[in-house]
Amino acid sequence: MLPYATVEEAEAAIGRSLTAAETLWLNYSATKSDYFLYCHNIIFLFLIFSVFPFYYLFLEFFFKKSVGPYKIQPKVKLSFSDTIRCYKSVMRMFFLVVGPLQLVSYPSIKIIGVRTSLPLPSLGENLLQLGVYFIVEDYTNYWIHRLLHCKWGYEKIHKVHHEYTAPIGFAAPYAHWAEILILGIPSFLGPAMVPGHIITFWLWIALRQIEAIETHSGYDFPWTLTKYIPFYGGPDYHDYHHYVGGQSQSNFASVFTYCDYIYGTDKGYRYQKKVLQQLREGPKTNGVENGALSDHSAQGYKVD
Numbered sequence: 001m002l003p004y005a006t007v008e009e010a011e012a013a014i015g016r017s018l019t020a021a022e023t024l025w026l027n028y029s030a031t032k033s034d035y036f037l038y039c040h041n042i043i044f045l046f047l048i049f050s051v052f053p054f055y056y057l058f059l060e061f062f063f064k065k066s067v068g069p070y071k072i073q074p075k076v077k078l079s080f081s082d083t084i085r086c087y088k089s090v091m092r093m094f095f096l097v098v099g100p101l102q103l104v105s106y107p108s109i110k111i112i113g114v115r116t117s118l119p120l121p122s123l124g125e126n127l128l129q130l131g132v133y134f135i136v137e138d139y140t141n142y143w144i145h146r147l148l149h150c151k152w153g154y155e156k157i158h159k160v161h162h163e164y165t166a167p168i169g170f171a172a173p174y175a176h177w178a179e180i181l182i183l184g185i186p187s188f189l190g191p192a193m194v195p196g197h198i199i200t201f202w203l204w205i206a207l208r209q210i211e212a213i214e215t216h217s218g219y220d221f222p223w224t225l226t227k228y229i230p231f232y233g234g235p236d237y238h239d240y241h242h243y244v245g246g247q248s249q250s251n252f253a254s255v256f257t258y259c260d261y262i263y264g265t266d267k268g269y270r271y272q273k274k275v276l277q278q279l280r281e282g283p284k285t286n287g288v289e290n291g292a293l294s295d296h297s298a299q300g301y302k303v304d
């Protein structure tokens with residue numbers, strides 16, 4: 001709840017005129033409790049988990065021919081009913097774990113100092129903080145994910161997320177409840193280190209989930225703007241992690257590629273890229289054996 005009820009009071013408190021965005025924020029949030037504002041995350045996550053994967057489902061069903069060339073594992077076909085089953089599982093987990101986690105994690109948001117007041121952060125401040133959140137989450141998620149690939153972690157927890165060897169957008173949040181709780185920690189670390197405004201926090205949670213849906217979409221579209229982000233992994237990068245499956249010791253990072261490069265866990269992926277490149281150019285070029293080529297291509301990984 002804001003400590004001022006009118007524009008005049010707010011302007012007197014911050015010593016300047018409010019911007020249009022600040023006036024809008026004041027009108028919306030002045031009488032709402034901080035807890036209520038924080039809980040907006042539940043609505044946002046519900047909408048993101050429901051709407052964004054439908055975009056890919058819509059393209060797959062109505063523009064099959066146009067988007068077909070960009071499907072990463074074209075030979076894998078998931079029926080509509082299987083897709084809906086995945087969505088239902090995600091929603092069950094949403095109401096049993098994700099939603100309640102948001103409801104009870106409010107004190108941590110207060111402790112780390114996420115604010116709801118005016119002035120609103122500038123665009124530059126927003127971008128800088130979001131950049132820090134993504135980098136911090138990516139690094140910590142890399143190590144937790146790598147740990148989840150040890151025998152015990154994989155068998156008991158992470159195996160659920162790997163049920164989809166050719167992931168789809170709906171499968172981005174499809175995971176064991178323990179994994180959802182564990183991976184909540186990296187998401188909070190960035191805001192804990194550099195606390196900002198609740199709008200920045202909303203944006204962070206929303207963008208991270210949209211990014212996860214894109215990387216699990218199963219499509220590598222050339223027109224996605226994320227391709228312009230330096231060291232961004234993207235769908236092809238994470239799809240390989242699912243494609244290799246349980247034995248996967250490759251491509252652990254959630255957003256960027258540099259952790260896997262630094263710690264040498266992208267070698268399988270880079271080798272596979274090299275093989276597919278050579279497959280495009282001709283089977284016997286650059287010393288790659290026919291056997292290796294047919295082994296990869298037989299499993300239906302995108303060549304173009």
Ligand SMILES: [Zn+2]
Pocket residue numbers: 145149158162241
């Ligand atoms: Zn994994």
Ligand SMILES: [Zn+2]
Pocket residue numbers: 161167172216238242
């Ligand atoms: Zn995944």
